[in-house]
Amino acid sequence: MNPQKTLLRKVGKAIGDFRMIRAGDRIAVGVSGGKDSLALACALKALSRRSPVEFSLHAFTVEQGKFVSPVDHLGDVLRRRGIPWTYYVDEASLRLLDDQPDHGCDICSRFRRRAVYEVASRLGCNVVALGHTADDLCEALLRNSLFTGRLSALPAVTQSRSGDFRLIRPLVYVTEELTARYTDDAGLPITPCVCSHRTGTVRERLRTFLADLRSDNPHVLENLLAAMGRIDTQRLLDRRFLEPTEPQPSPSETAPMLYPVDSIASVPDRDRGPVGVPPTSSTG
Numbered sequence: 001m002n003p004q005k006t007l008l009r010k011v012g013k014a015i016g017d018f019r020m021i022r023a024g025d026r027i028a029v030g031v032s033g034g035k036d037s038l039a040l041a042c043a044l045k046a047l048s049r050r051s052p053v054e055f056s057l058h059a060f061t062v063e064q065g066k067f068v069s070p071v072d073h074l075g076d077v078l079r080r081r082g083i084p085w086t087y088y089v090d091e092a093s094l095r096l097l098d099d100q101p102d103h104g105c106d107i108c109s110r111f112r113r114r115a116v117y118e119v120a121s122r123l124g125c126n127v128v129a130l131g132h133t134a135d136d137l138c139e140a141l142l143r144n145s146l147f148t149g150r151l152s153a154l155p156a157v158t159q160s161r162s163g164d165f166r167l168i169r170p171l172v173y174v175t176e177e178l179t180a181r182y183t184d185d186a187g188l189p190i191t192p193c194v195c196s197h198r199t200g201t202v203r204e205r206l207r208t209f210l211a212d213l214r215s216d217n218p219h220v221l222e223n224l225l226a227a228m229g230r231i232d233t234q235r236l237l238d239r240r241f242l243e244p245t246e247p248q249p250s251p252s253e254t255a256p257m258l259y260p261v262d263s264i265a266s267v268p269d270r271d272r273g274p275v276g277v278p279p280t281s282s283t284g
């Protein structure tokens, strides 16, 4: 398997399937220093060269004080590939880190989202490409089902709450196994964040659970992903999507009557035949 070819094919398919990109789009792609977002930026750049639809790309990195080492080299790597790069220090996130060093993912990602929109807006972009992978979708599906009672994962395409940006996830068909092989093959440097070593989180437990299942059946992730595109609404419990299950009337009940019931009442008894059959003429 050629990781680059496979990556481009899967990203291209996702873009086509969900109509993610339109002519003239200015796409901001957040590069976190991990393998997924780096693979995404490089794949989008490669596809922009052969796309029938013209679009531009601008990478950026939000500094939230969590990288284990400086990320300047990201700029060199991306610029060498023809992708402009912006480094944005999010002062609000740094203050959060000082004030609440043990803050959770919820608040951290909220701060990051605000910073992402800020950068995208400054760059004059109308689209933000996010690096969520097939693994993230599968974990989100399990997390939402098990912990929030909702059968949902992550949208492939959606609009930001303000309506200012189209948010796209071109890696929805791409597994992290593939982004790892791609970045390895291409010799791309990975800069982890301190959180990558966190244990005991729901995310980490779901990852372990899926990895455990995959050791018996290597297609578990692909199957879960395929299941999201093949919903059998009749075998779930959301009544909004259920077709009526009451017995359907038999054809004889729905067939038009040959003789209206009201008219039968006015026909003398002697002239009445079976219901629906016109009386014989008294003059005949």
Ligand code: SF4
Pocket: 066, 103, 104, 105, 106, 108, 109, 193, 195, 196
């Ligand atoms: S894992 Fe770390 S960087 Fe990622 S959202 Fe959670 S706290 Fe923030």
